[in-house]
């Protein structure tokens with residue numbers, strides 16, 4: 345499905361880049377041909393400057409072929425075959441979340457640069473292993489925090505850095521997904537680990553230099569109460585306290601009746617910045633009945649340009665032999681907050697950061 349799905353990765357299936365040197369496009373192999381993989385493959389195959397999609401792998405019969413064939417790429421059932429192919433410079437991991445960490449490590453071992461969708465692992469130890477493996481192999485490792493590549497969000501961050509809102513006191517990030525079509529397919533704790541992780545990265549990024557010191561989370565099953573016992577929480581609010589005193593909130597719902605809604609706000613000593621709108625860039629028409637605007641319906645619709653830009657950054661980083669602007673370390677910071685939220689919901693208490701032991705791993 346190209347749109348309207350929830351960004352939770354429902355888990356249906358269970359010396360790098362030499363070819364990118366000079367002016368040659370980065371030859372990309374994509375692993376995981378599900379909902380977002382199909383969309384990312386189309387962007388890599390048709391829109392991303394500096395990259396060319398050459399192969400798609402997915403063990404689910406027919407999945408890779410359906411995505412690869414219209415784009416003229418090779419289809420494979422075995423991701424290992426894609427990783428062994430010398431004609432692949434770099435790998436984009438869009439497989440089910442549980443498979444991310446092993447695929448990142450395998451890609452690094454094969455000497456491929458890696459782009460991995462969020463989260464880069466199920467727990468902090470997995471993310472640390474991926475970072476260490478890509479560092480040791482000397483390959484680029486980028487993580488899919490696409491909001492950073494949205495023009496509005498990037499401008500907001502630049503204005504914060506330029507001091508235009510003064511000292512940030514309150515920050516806010518909101519994700520409302522459209523409709524919960526199949527609650528049974530949503531992994532436990534997805535609201536934190538798969539959805540709000542975008543908001544946690546955004547809040548950390550919009551408040552550069554500050555460190556989160558505690559997290560308090562409240563969550564419930566308001567959309568699909570019948571699935572609460574199975575661990576599905578579909579509505580959540582999180583408070584994050586920073587070491588400079590700033591307070592951030594993040595909230596998510598899996599059922600916005602009006603579409604896909606991503607927004608952020610930074611309120612500081614000199615003013616306020618808001619970014620994002622449920623109507624995106626659609627015109628608002630005013631008439632005798634009131635005002636009317638079409639709303640954004642999906643992540644793919646809202647973030648097509650941002651997804652394209654994040655892959656262009658990945659290709660550029662590989663070509664220029666530098667670290668991408670979003671790394672495994674960013675993945676680690678955001679996941680630490682998600683895991684602290686899980687602990688907070690379990691205990692009903694605020695959770696200090698960094699996490700004791702550092703690698704809490706609820707499954």
Ligand SMILES: NC(=O)c1ccc[n+]([C@@H]2O[C@H](COP(=O)([O-])OP(=O)(O)OC[C@H]3O[C@@H](n4cnc5c(N)ncnc54)[C@H](O)[C@@H]3O)[C@@H](O)[C@H]2O)c1
Nearest residue numbers: 353355356357358376377378379380404439440441443461
């Ligand atoms: N950044 C974003 O905006 C965004 C949006 C959606 C999803 N995501 C992330 O992308 C990932 C996939 O999400 P989705 O919604 O496309 O899920 P999906 O369930 O639609 O697709 C996952 C695909 O991975 C395949 N797969 C499973 N194990 C594999 C393995 N070991 N090797 C290769 N392929 C394997 C499955 O067969 C399936 O085709 C999730 O981790 C999710 O968090 C990110």
